[in-house]
Amino acid sequence: MRHTVRKLSATAVAVFYGLWSVVAAHGYAFNEIVPDVRQPAGVSGGSACPIPSHQLVTTNGIAVQWSTVIGTNPKTIFTTNQTPAGALNEIEAVIQQSESVWSGVASTSLAPGTFAPLTRVSTANICGADGLNSICFDQPDMGFTPGVLAFTRVITADAINIQLGNAVSTEVGQILDADIYFNPSDANVTFATPSALSGNPKSYDMESLMIHEFGHLLGFSHSAVWSAIMFPFAAAPGTFSGLRPTTQQPDAPLADDDRAGLRTLYTDLNDTTYIGSIGGRVIPANPLSLPTSPAGVTGIFGAHVVAVDVASGNVIGTLGGWSCAAPGPTQFDGSYVIQHLAVGHSYAVYAEALDGVVTPSTVSTALTTLCRNANTDPGWPSSQACVVPSPDLQFSTRAQPAP
């Protein structure tokens, strides 16, 4: 395999602190939704700028039910307590712990009381597009193929007053339904609660998977930082991701990449600690290398930008290349921003463009859903329409320290 290593594409990377006045590409890969501006502004918000999918944050605002029907033939979940009631309690403790891990992150609006008490449902197959957040351990789904341990299906509204079951959106980008499925149908896949893991070394740690899936339920996509809980591959059987949560550190399994993402998605407006931002633009040394179609591309699209904490080595990443100011549409100007960093820390910032086989279709909806137009949505106003460009693969870059 041959790889062409390009020179550092830090050209015109500006480093500064403070929040941006416009939405720019931000890291931690959220699911982005472009509001349906064909609807009245009172319904769509009037702007075609992408909005990250998110849950409504109110006291007891995120309700989750789980099916107590678990696979018994073959047995797919191992617990320390072998009694039926004890096993269910142990599983429920894992779910509660997973909620606590995310709500235990300091300086976010996702307070512990945001999650309503869990509801048990004794029937199977409760997962579906019904406006209820559900967890299923024994519901077969055509989405399961070999290699898929668990997944979360998230349904987001692109306008307000959209109804799904009994759920009605009051915000654009609101998640109306998120269901977590654990694979019940693969004879080679079993799960174990933390206390049962050591006795079942061939099982996957249910808590690690559950925390990861709750990240999706909250609106996260995936991270490529190895230590992040949102890394897409499970820890090996018999092991778990990161550290176990403790009273002193309830969010212990998470990495800084996860925490920064949560602070961005669920911002605490009173926070005074994690208010640093690093942002700028990545542009090619040769402007003529930018694509001519679609029109209006003025920076590198799809650049990978990461901030590495110089002291700790912790990494927080982003996929950059765009910005958007109301009423939109998205501008492909090479912008990026990494938000909610701890102030007073030094970060090294690096950037690299997508360099080969990667195309918009492979780089998640974080990029492919940034635009809507008359082709994708009949009747879409041209003034707020855009087309997501292909990443520019043919440019060369050079290093240039920030001013």
Add this chain to the structure above:
Amino acid sequence: MSFAQRRRVTLVTFLIGVCLSAVVAHATTLTRLQFYQLVQHSSAIGRVRCVRADTRLENREIWTDTVFEVVQRDNGFLPSPIVVRVPGGKFQHLTSHFDGVPEFRPGEEVYLFLAGQPGRQFYIVGWTQGTFRIRKDARTGLETVSQDSAEVPVFDPETRTFTKSGIRNLSMDRFLDRLEKELHRQSL
């Protein structure tokens, strides 16, 4: 900054950069499948060209059915055209999202490792793990193949090392040779 320093920064940048594309290339919580396992779990393998995608609501879920024209069949019964079903899609005002499920554009050619039966929908084994993108060099005309789930190494901030697995930028000839050998091995 000296030349050596610039080179070092360049390399680190590149590695960190490419690691990040893994952010977007993987599906949801997965277990790694080796190449022989992909072959083992597949009822059909072939090179296909995306024709169109339709989204539908069925059994309380939103699905995307992608129609592919079969360009080359390497294993199993694969009558063209085929329909490959993946979960998720956009339906009216609702977007159903499964993180990392592969998406395809009309005209795009890929190698897919499929499970399912002809006449019904196929499924991609391991989602992104069973999806191999084909890229043609505009200058040389040579084709390379990369697995969606293995395009790049991943950065480990604790050890500051990089790892990678899977198939990336493999020439088409070598990919087909490897596939043929594995199919032959499993047929014995």
